[in-house]
Amino acid sequence: QxxxxxxxxxxxxxxxxxxxxxxxxxxxxxxxxxxxxxRAPGKENEFVAVFGRSGTRARYADSVRGRFTVSxxxxxxxxxLQMDSLTPEDTAVYYCAAGGNFxxxxxxxxxxxGQGTQVTVSS
Numbered sequence: 001q002x003x004x005x006x007x008x009x010x011x012x013x014x015x016x017x018x019x020x021x022x023x024x025x026x027x028x029x030x031x032x033x034x035x036x037x038x039r040a041p042g043k044e045n046e047f048v049a050v051f052g053r054s055g056t057r058a059r060y061a062d063s064v065r066g067r068f069t070v071s072x073x074x075x076x077x078x079x080x081l082q083m084d085s086l087t088p089e090d091t092a093v094y095y096c097a098a099g100g101n102f103x104x105x106x107x108x109x110x111x112x113x114g115q116g117t118q119v120t121v122s123s
Contacts, residue, residue, distance in 0.1 A: 022096030
């Protein structure tokens with residue numbers, strides 16, 4: 001359980017969209033909350049969103065609420081982060097993670113991490 005492989009991301013213009021996917025091994029999505037974090041150059045990890053292991057709840061950082069959507073597909077063991085209305089401030093390496101506390105933003109509580117995916121938004 002817990003191996004996470006990310007795909008997607010890349011380069012977009014401001015106002016554009018990108019999609020990130022995170023495919024997990026085994027029954028990871030039904031065991032763990034699935035979080036998304038990002039790290040911009042020179043900054044610390046920032047919580048982005050979390051998809052609850054119940055498969056029915058999602059929570060977002062204020063900075064992305066209304067623009068990003070997180071969803072999960074247990075049959076495919078995949079969590080997706082749809083990012084719309086991108087701004088240059090969204091430029092970062094994005095990480096998916098398994099574990100955590102649904103109601104907290106603490107990255108240290110997540111036990112499995114994807115490899116990271118670069119997202120670059122040009123103005």
